[in-house]
Amino acid sequence: MNGKVVVITGGTSGIGQVAAEALAAQGARVVLVARDKARGEATLKRLKPGQAHSLYIADLASIGATRALAAQIAAAEPRIDVLINNAGALFNSRRLSPDGLELTFALNHMAYFVLTEGLLDRLKATPGARVVSTASRAHQGSRLDFEDLQAAKSYSGFEVYGRSKLANILFTRELARRLAGSGVVANCLHPGFVATRFGDQSGGMLQRLMPLAKLMAVTPKAGADTIIHLASSPEVESQTGLYFYKRMPVAPSAEAQDDAAAARLWAESERLAAQAG
Template sequence: MDGKVCLITGATGGIGLETAKALARMGATVVLVGRDPGRTEAAVTAVKEAAPDAHVDRLRADLTSLKSVRELAQAFRSRYSRLDVLLNNAGLIIDRRQVTEDGLEATMATNHFAPFLLTNLLLDVMKATGPARIINVSSDAHVAARLDFDDLQSEKRYIGFQVYGTSKLANILFTRALAKRLQGTQVTANAVHPGMVRTGFGHNTVGFFRHIVKLGAAFMISAEKGARTSVYLASSPEVEAVSGQYFYKCRPKKPSSAARNDALAERLWQVSEQLTGVKG
């Protein structure tokens, strides 16, 4: 990974931080994206401790805000002329519906619309870089999910874990549609299920899911183990030409039938373009 630049969202803890450490140890320049300045600086320190010779940078962004995502892309472009790995890792789950400044439901805004916009804003940089890789962190929570385009913002019905699952389904559909658009380029796009990972994720909820997270902690894997597939997809020569797949434990895994629905993927792409103004 010497000379390669990796941009990682949700990098202040958990899987994102462990992935950053691993890639930094391999010689990559890692750019950590975080919302909280204190936590972001602490993450930079942790990566530098893990890889003292690595170049570690940080950028601030609030991924619930489309304006902030655009500013993030611009800030990155002002500092770097190449992007070898984009890891859309940041994730959110909340048990009460919240609406962002853009009028979007917060979970879908953070987990799908933000990476959709950020990826599209940085695609030309990645195409110019040469072989480059996009990795979208999804989850097996997508399996029972469905996309209701008549209620994409969950105004009629909101159940936190179901909305989270829908956002993870959107991640895979986005990856699938993106991979088709990248055919003929040197840029690949894949999605990953990291497994049930023991991190701080879900602890900001107060309802049923918080209790599930606590009860299941003893059976969850460490963040370091959860990061292995993301690291593999970012660095392994074995997957240099692989695109449009869903990975678990460093191997392709068949996602749900809904996640393999190309018509659904295309419709989501069109709606996402409209809601993010990505062509504007």
């Protein structure tokens, strides 16, 4: 990874922080995106020095803020070797983003979509560039309801989270199709159930149950391993549009392999992004 530039969201804790530290240790220069400045600066100090790592502060739940972030990074970085879409959350009750979208959908899917789209020119200009998106096995059993993507009719934190992770896989599938022949590969992964800060701010009974559930979780180091693999391994340079677990491509659910749904989600995401201005 010597001399390579890695942009990562959700890199101030958990698997994202482990991945950022590991890739910096391999020689990459890390462009860290954080919501909280203090935690972002603390993470920067943990990265291997001498690589001129940088930090950007943004609310990824806001389409406008994410679009502005992408423009800032694109202006500062003539090349981007790896984009890691990793920020995400689960909320026990329905909340709205600054754009009026359901917050899980906005943060877990639209942020991936808008940031990636804003950095595509830089990725395409970089030989062997990669997009790595954190999905989850939680997508199993989920199906997108295009008539209610914002979960206005009914809301369950786990169900909405599962649909957002299905969206991550469909996004990766359609992105890989659109990038065919460009030299950029796009893959996603299930990191496992990891003992991180995930769910700590979800609210309600879910937040109270998380500490017990995490007793059975894998470590952030184990969860980050496949992210690091997809970002750096020569084995992945020609693999694209796939869903990985423990470094191996595995089959996601049938719904996650629906090309028509992937194309429809892309079109709807474009519409929502344009609507946000």
